[in-house]
Amino acid sequence: MKGTNIISFLKAPQIFGFMCFLFIISMFPLFASQYYSYLMLSFFSYSIIVMGFNLLFGYTGLLTFGSALFVALGGYTAAFLTQHSIMYMEVILIASIVLSAFIATIIGILCVRYVAVYFALLSLAFAELFYSVLLKSYHITGGDQGMKVLRPHLLSFALSQSTQMEFLIGNYYYYALCLLAISIFIMWRITSSPLGLCLKAIRENPTKAKYLGINVIKYRLISFVIASIYGAVGGTLLAVISGHVDTSLAYWTHSGTIVFMVLLGGFHNFIGPIVGAFIYIFLLDTVMSMTTYWRIIFGVILALIVIVSPGGIISWVEMFKNQLKRLRGSA
Amino acid sequence: MSVANILNIFFSGIFYASTLFLVAAGLQIVFGVQKIFNLACGSFYALGAYFGITLVKWFLVAGFPESLFIIPLIVAGIILAFVGPLIERGILKFIYGRDIHFQLILTFALVLIIEDIVRMFWGAQIQTTKGLYLLYGSVNFFGSIVPVYNLIVIGISLVIAALTSYIVMRTKFGKVIRAVSENREMSQALGINMNLINMQVFTFGTVLGTLGGALVIPSTAALPDMGLELIVLSFAVVVIGGLGSIKGAFVGALVVGLLKSIIISVYPEMELFLIYFIVIVVLILKPEGLMARRVA
Numbered sequence: 001m002k003g004t005n006i007i008s009f010l011k012a013p014q015i016f017g018f019m020c021f022l023f024i025i026s027m028f029p030l031f032a033s034q035y036y037s038y039l040m041l042s043f044f045s046y047s048i049i050v051m052g053f054n055l056l057f058g059y060t061g062l063l064t065f066g067s068a069l070f071v072a073l074g075g076y077t078a079a080f081l082t083q084h085s086i087m088y089m090e091v092i093l094i095a096s097i098v099l100s101a102f103i104a105t106i107i108g109i110l111c112v113r114y115v116a117v118y119f120a121l122l123s124l125a126f127a128e129l130f131y132s133v134l135l136k137s138y139h140i141t142g143g144d145q146g147m148k149v150l151r152p153h154l155l156s157f158a159l160s161q162s163t164q165m166e167f168l169i170g171n172y173y174y175y176a177l178c179l180l181a182i183s184i185f186i187m188w189r190i191t192s193s194p195l196g197l198c199l200k201a202i203r204e205n206p207t208k209a210k211y212l213g214i215n216v217i218k219y220r221l222i223s224f225v226i227a228s229i230y231g232a233v234g235g236t237l238l239a240v241i242s243g244h245v246d247t248s249l250a251y252w253t254h255s256g257t258i259v260f261m262v263l264l265g266g267f268h269n270f271i272g273p274i275v276g277a278f279i280y281i282f283l284l285d286t287v288m289s290m291t292t293y294w295r296i297i298f299g300v301i302l303a304l305i306v307i308v309s310p311g312g313i314i315s316w317v318e319m320f321k322n323q324l325k326r327l328r329g330s331a
Numbered sequence: 332m333s334v335a336n337i338l339n340i341f342f343s344g345i346f347y348a349s350t351l352f353l354v355a356a357g358l359q360i361v362f363g364v365q366k367i368f369n370l371a372c373g374s375f376y377a378l379g380a381y382f383g384i385t386l387v388k389w390f391l392v393a394g395f396p397e398s399l400f401i402i403p404l405i406v407a408g409i410i411l412a413f414v415g416p417l418i419e420r421g422i423l424k425f426i427y428g429r430d431i432h433f434q435l436i437l438t439f440a441l442v443l444i445i446e447d448i449v450r451m452f453w454g455a456q457i458q459t460t461k462g463l464y465l466l467y468g469s470v471n472f473f474g475s476i477v478p479v480y481n482l483i484v485i486g487i488s489l490v491i492a493a494l495t496s497y498i499v500m501r502t503k504f505g506k507v508i509r510a511v512s513e514n515r516e517m518s519q520a521l522g523i524n525m526n527l528i529n530m531q532v533f534t535f536g537t538v539l540g541t542l543g544g545a546l547v548i549p550s551t552a553a554l555p556d557m558g559l560e561l562i563v564l565s566f567a568v569v570v571i572g573g574l575g576s577i578k579g580a581f582v583g584a585l586v587v588g589l590l591k592s593i594i595i596s597v598y599p600e601m602e603l604f605l606i607y608f609i610v611i612v613v614l615i616l617k618p619e620g621l622m623a624r625r626v627a
Contacts, residue, residue: 125567300440
């Protein structure tokens with residue numbers, strides 16, 4: 001890449017925004033409380049998960065109620081490996097990626113021939129299958145008790161002298177943030193590549209896409225596998241944060257939570273799901289501290305989003321922009 | 332394995348199937364006509380169970396004989412019919428004609444809402460109808476002891492199954508809903524009041540779910556999240572039987588119910604695994620289900 005290219009690349013508003021976002025978030029632990037920094041960590045994990053989910057839903061047009069399968073797969077991989085003294089986080093991540101890619105390919109080949117309700121149901125069936133395996137193989141997974149996830153080594157540093165909280169909102173915070181940044185970058189490249197355009201074409205009109213020579217099944221499979229890998233990486237990060245994994249990670253309501261985040265933020269948009277994950281996590285924390293009946297509040301919010309504003313919160317920004325333009329035009 | 336054992340497994344499977352059938356039939360009829368896969372039908376089941384317990388309590392407090400406890404249960408299921416129009420007119424009607432994904436997600440919102448409504452009214456503790464279950468005694472079939480209450484529930488479920496297929500196949504209302512499920516636009520063009528049909532069908536589906544919950548509750552215990560487990564099972568039922576058909580719900584419920592009771596007695600670790608395994612096999616080999624995909 002030539003010098004001028006790099007400058008114009010950096011000048012792009014998306015890149016500028018991305019840099020600002022990273023800067024603000026990396027400063028966050030310096031002024032925010034420990035607790036909120038800790039919440040940020042789950043935001044990082046879910047951001048990666050929902051980005052993957054949205055490649056499948058927002059870009060390819062396939063809704064799944066089974067994404068929790070891969071989150072749990074990533075989480076349990078971390079638990080299993082750390083309990084067997086494989087402590088390197090990089091090794092764990094690679095293991096999660098390879099394992100999830102492998103399983104997603106098998107499941108994907110069977111699932112992607114179907115669309116709409118059938119796809120949603122078939123992927124849900126696989127997730128429930130995995131859930132039942134986790135629940136019943138007590139000797140490996142601990143059944144409904146779950147498993148402990150030990151503190152992994154980051155970049156081969158053991159970091160065993162710091163307390164759990166120091167570790168999490170110190171080294172691990174920046175580690176996870178880097179991973180998020182890389183994930184966002186890769187996903188951004190994917191969605192703006194010909195692959196991303198193919199996926200969008202498939203979402204808009206599968207038949208037409210087929211006539212244009214796009215191998216619909218193949219691209220759906222690719223999208224499914226990438227989404228699953230993102231889910232597994234997010235799940236691995238999530239498992240280290242809580243230090244514990246259990247079967248609720250694989251339960252279908254967890255998939256529902258992921259759907260919720262994406263809808264809340266806005267699925268027709270690259271950053272929508274990330275915004276959704278952020279709002280969901282911090283809103284849930286606030287609501288839960290006020291009342292035990294958070295489900296009814298969140299249920300109403302989800303219903304309102306679906307009925308009134310299916311584009312999610314991000315679409316309000318667009319609406320606001322258009323409104324501004326119109327005002328300026330008339331003035 | 333003795334005859335008694337086999338009969339035990341058979342009866343518990345059939346009993347299980349009969350409640351599964353009610354909920355799954357509710358799911359089917361709504362899916363068949365309105366094309367909405369209603370995740371909330373498990374929540375209706377939970378609602379029916381809790382309200383059933385409450386009505387039975389009132390019934391006993393009012394001094395009615397204990398042995399008639401099945402009456403308040405059925406009444407509970409039927410009273411809850413009002414939830415149907417409430418949800419259909421209040422929430423669902425806004426998303427007809429939208430992308431099918433949104434309809435699925437909206438019913439997930441209903442799951443969340445109803446779960447907390449149950450918590451608000453009845454708390455998070457386990458609730459039961461105490462000893463009423465064994466009040467009717469039990470009968471002995473070749474050494475297998477079957478509670479009479481189970482037989483009553485199986486009977487009621489069969490009656491409802493017969494009634495439902497009578498309504499769908501033999502009445503004018505049934506004719507109309509079959510027409511709508513075949514072709515919405517055409518039926519509308521022929522002057523069918525779609526709003527009314529949607530409301531009636533959804534209410535019908537709701538009552539099947541609440542009745543299922545109310546009838547099963549004496550034999551088990553109510554928990555606020557009992558609907559979550561049931562919805563995935565009834566989803567297995569409808570997939571195995573075939574989406575959108577009452578016959579499919581019937582066959583699917585029998586398969587899942589019997590399978591469940593067989594595996595529980597033989598190799599309990601495999602219980603859920605085998606059910607979902609069959610679901611996957613059916614979806615892949617015969618996505619239209621074991622029964623043809625039509626209403627009724």
